[in-house]
Amino acid sequence: MIERTPILNIVTHLILFVGLLMLMVPLYLTFTAATLTMEQISQIPPRLLPGDQLFVNIAEAWTRSDFSQKFVNSFILATGVVTGKVILAAMTAFGIVFFNHRLRMPIFWLVFITLMLPLEVRIVPTYAVAANALTPFQAILDATGLSRLIAWISGVEVHLEWNLLNSYTGLILPLVATATGTFLYRQFFLTIPDELVEAAQMDGAGPVRFLIEHLVPLSRTNIAALATIMFVYSWNQYLWPLLVVTDPSYGVVAVELGHLVPNSNSTGGGDPQWHLAMAGTLIVMVPPVLVVIFMQRWFVRGLINTDK
C-alpha cells in the first residue's frame, strides 16, 4: 500500500517522540542522580548534568544493601518462578487442550478463576497457607473426622505442619501458581492442527513424547515470551517477599531497594541519600533489562523462521 500523508507522518512521529521522552526522562534523571555526590544532589536548582561519582555510589549502595546476597536470592526466586511456571503451565495447558476427560472443563474453569484472583488479592490466605502449607489437608482431615479416627486407632494426634516462611520454596510457589502462563500455552496449543497430533499418533508417539518432542519445540517462542515476562515479574516482586521473608538472608533486591529509598526511618532524620538510592536502582534494573534484550533476539528469530 502506498500512502502519502506527510502531515499524519509528522503527527505520528511527534506522538512517538513524546512517548519516548516520557520513558527516557525518568531514566536519565535516575542515571544523573546516581552519578552525583551528596552535596550536588541536594543543591537547588537540581543539577541535570552527570557527575563523576557513579562507581563510588554503586559500590557504596552495593555494600550497604548487602546486594551480593540479595542478588543471589532474587536470581533464585526469578529462575525458580520462570522454570516452575514454564513447566507447570505447559503441562496444565497440555492436559486441558489435548485430553478429552470429564475433569477437563472443571479444571479449565478453576484455572480461569485464578486469573481473577492475583496474588495481591488473596495475599492473606496465601500467607496463612505459606505459614503451614499443609493447613488445607489438616482441614480436610478434621472436617471429615479422619483425624479423630486416626487418633482413635493409633493414638497419634494428627498435626500436619510444613512451614514455608523464610524459605525459597515459600517465595517461589505462590508466584508460580497463577493462570497467565497456562492461558498463553492454551491459546497456542489450540492453534496446532489436529492432523499434526494425529500424525504423531500414527507415528507411534505417546502423550509424553508428543509434549516433549513436538509441543515444546513448537512453542519455543511462547516459552521465551513467558520466561521473559515471568522473570521481570518475579524480579520486581515486592509485596510477597516483604511478607513471607523476615530473615534478611532470604531478602530480595526489590525489598532491599525499598530500604535504600530515603524515608524518616532509614535516614533517622538525616539527609536523604537519593544518590545511593538511584545507584541501587540502576544496579537492580540491569538483570531484567539484559534478559529482555537477550530474549528479544529469540522472539525475532522465532518470527523470521516462520514454520508453516
Added chain:
Amino acid sequence: MADINIRKVAKAYGKTQVVHGIDLDILDREFIVILGPSGCGKSTLLRMIAGLEAISSGEIAIDGKVVNDIEPRARGCAMVFQNYALYPHMTVAQNIGYALKVAGISRAERDQRIATVAATLDISDYLDRKPGQLSGGQRQRVAMGRAMIREPKVFLFDEPLSNLDAKLRVQMRLEIRRLHQRLNATSVFVTHDQVEAMTLADRLVVMNAGHVEQVGSAEELYERPASKYVGGFIGSPHMNFLKGQIADDGCSVVLEAGPTLPINPRIGRAAPGAAVDIGIRPEHARRTGEGANLTVRYDFLEELGNGRLFHGRVGDSDFIVQSADKTPPAFGEEIGLRIDPFHIHLFDGETGVRLQEIASVAPARTRALEPA
C-alpha cells in the same frame, strides 16, 4: 498380508449418526478408493480404520485381528493426511525418520532407510530443509515418505492430492499407484474426485450420507450403477435422469415429458405402471435425423475441445447430449436423439434402486450386447 474386514461399523457423535453400519471387505494388496460427497463420512470411516476415531459399534479387523481397542501405532497402518501434517520444527529427514526414532531403531539404520525412501521419492536434495521451505508437491512427497518408511501393511490416504494443482495431481496420482504396486501394501484412499477415484482404484466404494451405496470396479460402477445416486455420481458429465412409468407391455417406459422409450426387455421387476427414473448418459444419446425416439429442446453449447456438450431440456428436466457434432442447432430448436434400449438405466422411482436384468449377465456379455 493385510486384508481389512469392516463389519457393521457405525459411528455416532452424541446423537448424530454419521456412519451407518458399514460392511466392507478389503482384500490384501487391493487399492480401494472411498468416494463420496463432502460430509458423507469418508474420513470418519478411514479414521476408524486408523484408530484415530473410536468405533461406536461394529468391528474392524486388520489381517484377521480385531483392532477396535488397539492403539493406532499398533495397527500397522500409515496415513497420509490432506494437509500433509508434517512436523514444522523438524527437517525433512527427521520427519521421514520420526516413526523409526519412536520405534527405537538405531541412528545408522534410520539414516540408511531415510536415504532409500528419499531416493524413491526423489527428495534426497531436500533432506535438510524444513517443511516450510518446500513446495506443495515436495511436501506431499515427504508426507508419503513418512508413511512409507515404516513399511506398513496398510496405507490410508485422506484426500492427499486435493491441495495440489491439476498437473501435479495427475502426476502424483500415478506415483501413488506405482508405489502401491511396488510396496505390496493394502491401500485405502479417500477422495471426492471421481476421476482420481476411477484411475486409482481396483475397487471403488461409493458412500452417501454414511451408507455404502455400491462397491465395485470403475467399469461396474459406470455400466451398472446400483442406484440412481451412484449413476449420477459416477461419470462426467453426469447422467441425465427422466421420470416415467413402465408401459403396459412392460417393455417400454412412458416418460412424463411425453415420449415412450423402449427398454431392455430382460429387465425384471418392471411391473407395468410402476414409477421409474430412467438414466441416460450424455455420451449414449446420439443425435440423429430420422428414427429419433426422444427430442431435446436445445439451450446452449459447452465446448470441451475433444467434444461438445449440448445442453437442453426434455419436459422439465435438464438434458445433456455429448457429441462430436460441429453444427450447433438454433436456440430452442428440437434435437432428435436415438437412445439404445441397452443404454437406458432404470431405477425404482421411490427407492432409487436399480432395476436389474433378470438373468445376471456377465459384464463381458453386457458389453457384447451394446452397439459400438
